[in-house]
Amino acid sequence: MLEGLQIERATTKKVKPEESKLGFGNYYTDHMFIMNYEEGKGWFNPRVIPYQPIVLDPAAKVFHYGQTIFEGLKAYRTKDGRVLLFRPEKNFLRMNRSNERLSVPELDPNKAVEALKQLIQVDQDWIPSEEGNSLYIRPYVIATQAQLGVAPSTEYMFIIIMSPVGAYYPEGVNPVKIYVESDYVRSVKGGVGEAKTAGNYAAGLKAQELAKDKGYTQVLWLDGVHRKYIEEVGSMNVFFKIGGVIHTPALSGSILDGITRNSIIHLLRHWGYEVEERAIEIGELYEASKQGKLEEAFGTGTAAVISPIGELNWQDEVLVINNGKTGELSQKLYDTLTGIQKGELEDPFGWMVQAAVFDSQLAK
Amino acid sequence: MLEGLQIERATTKKVKPEESKLGFGNYYTDHMFIMNYEEGKGWFNPRVIPYQPIVLDPAAKVFHYGQTIFEGLKAYRTKDGRVLLFRPEKNFLRMNRSNERLSVPELDPNKAVEALKQLIQVDQDWIPSEEGNSLYIRPYVIATQAQLGVAPSTEYMFIIIMSPVGAYYPEGVNPVKIYVESDYVRSVKGGVGEAKTAGNYAAGLKAQELAKDKGYTQVLWLDGVHRKYIEEVGSMNVFFKIGGVIHTPALSGSILDGITRNSIIHLLRHWGYEVEERAIEIGELYEASKQGKLEEAFGTGTAAVISPIGELNWQDEVLVINNGKTGELSQKLYDTLTGIQKGELEDPFGWMVQAAVFDSQLAK
Structure with a gap:
């Protein structure tokens, strides 16, 4: 578990949407991850908290000068009850390259992956199980200092939210x-x-x-x-x-x-x-x-x-x-990559990272 | 007064900073202006409210896809007790051109100027009076729909905040x-x-x-x-x-x-x-x-x-x-334009717009 991580569990849980009606980015899980940054102090206070609004000063730099970076990745539920992430460290390494370009402080990619795993474990009952559905994960950083000078912010938030999403191609791959x-x-x-x-x-x-x-x-x-x-x-x-x-x-x-x-x-x-x-x-x-x-x-x-x-x-x-x-190679690439992601095909490159094992499986 | 505008006055007022220590964009007045937009409904609920945090869903599009536009202009307090704005309609016309490029809905520039005047009147005791100081005004629009698809937001907020600012050149124009x-x-x-x-x-x-x-x-x-x-x-x-x-x-x-x-x-x-x-x-x-x-x-x-x-x-x-x-022409341009802005020189082009007259003057 990530050192210093606080977990505050939601006292009431949302009603989960029907899996057939998910779409993309419409629903969010019961929890989110947040960590703060202050110049001279670094990143601090990593926490999993109930999904809730972000409260910012109207002068927060993200609204004015656009210092914000995001990433996108998915968690997949396998038929044998594991939760897999596809090359998550690559996302946080790229996030750091983006951060560097936008004068945003870097994160520890390993700690970010750990935080994500913790969040997934707390919200694992949100990971869809129907064919093609998955849990879309959105890590992002926003500049929060309330100051209107055009200069890098001295304060930031790193946030991870998660959204159960439907299959991209409910009726098969389509050009x-x-x-x-x-x-x-x-x-x-x-x-x-x-x-x-x-x-x-x-x-x-x-x-x-x-x-x-x-x-x-x-x-x-x-x-x-x-x-x-x-x-x-x-x-x-x-x-x-x-x-x-x-x-x-x-x-x-x-x-x-x-x-x-x-x-x-x-x-x-x-x-x-x-x-x-x-x-x-x-x-x-x-x-x-x-x-x-x-x-x-x-x-x-x-x-x-x-x-x-x-x-x-x-x-x-x-x-x-x-x-x-749809071309033959396009279809083969799709089938292979999604097969690896869902844990149904061999993973010859060691791309998949296990984020959680479902409780029901642990109990076996 | 802007039709439908609601004004909620702050019950407690902030302590005003010393004018010699203002700097740029560090302090904000007691009130702000907000108006909402929803697709199919247009802009609605224009209101002046106490300066307060903005509360947004973590999935609000401004954090992810950067649909946000801003403007910057200043209000100047004249020696004879008026408050002048420099070509404010130009800011809102430009805001609309920016909005168009970023797929953000347009605003009525005249109504925006009216809203700004109202806000200034409510917070007019915040306009600095020392030489070179002014009230910096930051109108901006943010996309607020909580949806992660890459598409224009269906919801927005238009906000105006104001900050008393110090002279840009406290010791004279400097190259x-x-x-x-x-x-x-x-x-x-x-x-x-x-x-x-x-x-x-x-x-x-x-x-x-x-x-x-x-x-x-x-x-x-x-x-x-x-x-x-x-x-x-x-x-x-x-x-x-x-x-x-x-x-x-x-x-x-x-x-x-x-x-x-x-x-x-x-x-x-x-x-x-x-x-x-x-x-x-x-x-x-x-x-x-x-x-x-x-x-x-x-x-x-x-x-x-x-x-x-x-x-x-x-x-x-x-x-x-x-x-x-500093060149002779640079200095002359600076002196002339700031002279017009402060109401001390003739305004041959009709650039200045009166936003308010101080209460003390009205009482005369």
Whole structure:
């Protein structure tokens, strides 16, 4: 157990929602984790408390200057009664890289994983059990000092909340239509595109709304300098299978270093695929398609794991990929990664971390 | 008075700080303004209430996806007992442009100015009277819906808080040393650099810290595409006097449309100066300096009004401007604009808006 951790249990528990009606990010568990930071004192007072509102001075820096970092990961309930986390240490290592970029103090990643495990144990009856459902975990840091000077905050809160979520694909993996964005830019090298910070997501909403109005699910972001190199799709990393080789944008400084991205690359190389991390021009895809070489395209992220791309629209030129169907490799990657996450397939890379064993199992 | 406005007065008042010890953004008045927004309902429940904490669900979108917009302006107490605001309608018009970019619902600018006037009248005894001091006003919008999907919030709060602040230059206008930033980028065309949103400020903190470590007050930002065109200085717009002509970066899409910037351009043209809004290469300044033509440089913003630049460091090449002294034109601009703001000089453009008349005056 995390040293100094206080646990205050909720005296009344919420009524749990029906598993078939979860959706994403609509319900929260009975507890949350909080820890405070003060300059000169460091992080202190780690505690699991009943889920409750955050009370902040109206001058708290998070409202004004956006010093806030978040992470996203999932806990899965296995059929044999364990709770598994997928590479959680990677999330907290990335959180520290984001923190560094935004002048937010670093956390101890091991202690953060310990805190998360404790929270999961307290709220383990919230982890859904139906196929495809999981517990989405949202760790985040906010700047809380009540001071309006444009300077890093001297006070922060680190918080973890958890939300039971439904299957991303209740009716099976399904390709999406993507609009290639030519006007708006998500990020640029030298900016904060590598950091998982709130401002990147606010910046992307407008293009996302316009794409939806045109009948597309999401946008494909191009780089801010040349306006032709592919960066991300929505808030996911993106991969292309061209002539049997897998291509994905290199981590050039404006792209999120996705944990699913990293895992997919591992898995593909493990299977013997050649994976090229490089600058990919949008025009290349159209060329490859004409030559019959563009075989599959998919986004990768924690929420969807794999999101196949069935169609691209770049300046009104429509490109249909794999007849708009989920590709064989996309499906295999999805099945394998979700199989490992649910503890149903072998975990050759030691990715899964056990967070809890259900009481009923312990009692055996 | 704003229709439907409720006013709840504080039953106990705070002890006011000494005017000589105000600083910037450290103290807040006894009251604040709040108004709520819900999709389908619009903005509702405008109210002046005692200054108090904001209570939000831990899943509120502002913490996660950064949908937040702010403004900054000042109220000045005149010697004859009036309270003046400087072009307040411009702030709320800009807030709406920022809102549009971040998918935040628009406000009625006239009603916002009315709400602000009401708040000022309730807290008018907080407006400092010593030379150079003023009441800094911070209107802002935050996304409050407790939902973790990456989509615009369906709920918001519009809040105004106010802080009595000390003189920016207690010992007279003073030039600063500026580091020209070559690695980090503030914004890029297609991004959110034009919007006054929290994320832009968080993104700038790192470079600011590094510049301070090197002995510089702030950074000069270059564009994210060519890395040579001047954008802003710290969080201010920037002007250069070269061979008698005034040059300032054009509003290219990544620069804030500063209200002080706009006012300075008005004033300069009114005085007969030629003002060029264009793309300015950093190298030009060094060339102009060699030819003895770089006469003055200064930042413009609400807090400082005019901030003369005495020295630039671009890749370790140091450029001293006007012998590191405040230029004649910089001083004249500062004296004129602050004179108009304090109601001591004629207001030829009708910029000042009366927010209140002190009770003692009304009683006369």
